[in-house]
Amino acid sequence: MYSSLLLEHGNERATITLNRPEKRNAINPQMISELQSALDEIEKKKVRVVIMTGAGAAFCAGMDLDMLAAISKQSPQENQEDSRRMAKLFRRIWSFPRPMIAAVNGHALAGGCGIATLCDFTLSVPEAKFGYTEVRIGFLPAIVSVFLTRQIGDKRARDLLLTGRLVEAKEAKDLGLVSEIVEPEKLMARAMELTDYLVEVSPGSLSRAKRLLVTAEAAAVDADLERAVLENARIRCTPDFKEGVASFLEKRKPVWKDE
Secondary structure (H helix, E strand, O other): OOOOEEEEEEOOEEEEEEOOHHHOOOEOHHHHHHHHHHHHHHHHOOOOEEEEEEOOOOOEOOEOHHHHHHHOOOOHHHHHHHHHHHHHHHHHHHHOOOOEEEEEOOOEEOHHHHHHHHOOEEEEOOOOEEEOOHHHHOOOOHHHHHHHHHHHOHHHHHHHHHHOOOEEHHHHHHHOOOOEEOOHHHHHHHHHHHHHHHHHOOHHHHHHHHHHHHHHHHHHHHHHHHHHHHHHHHHOOOHHHHHHHHHHHHOOOOOOOOO
16 A cells, blocks of 8 residues: 555554665655655554554665755645645644654654654664755755754754754754664663553643643644745745756756855
8 A cells, every 4th residue: 555664463462664775865845745645544543552663774864855846846836735744744643642752773864853852752872863955955854843842942953954964863962853762672671661652641641742732833834834835935936946856866066056
């Protein structure tokens, strides 16, 4: 049923594994659609907790190179629709009614970093790196900024979003992006242990607690997301975005033109 991910469920838990290891689990339109479908499927079942992880060496390397190349040639309307699909996915993960655990088995970059850190719990191996690298290719971390400033505060968010720098797992934990650092051989066992703990508590209390947390911010998040979608779509039509993508694909230093 799914080609970009694996979905397993049973014993009150579900596991979503991003499954494009040859592409470092990079995000493409199919993955966005399949993640939404997988969450729909999980929500209809008696699943209490969701674990999300990646196949291979990476958790998720961000947007797929082919997708990057394609969006640099899209119309403004196509860019807006594409941006809105990503915003809907991020909001869905943030507001999902069941607890979600990210078991980050490797690097989580750009949109992949967003997916990892929007989960309720983010477990990470020590070797993983995190970063919102969009500005380095003339892009804009607009959608993730809506959530990041709320997670770690304005000043810390500015540091990560404006520099596009990568941070080690330890710093990510200090910043509040990571809940816990776990050795690779114990990562999934720790995720299961946390799942067992969450399954033991009242399901009604969990769902109500999540609803309370989401409801408190929902109106403001939705308004901010709409602005972010429009900005995300606009920057895709700029000379710097086109140059950033071209230089990245050609493995050369960019020559910026926009101001």
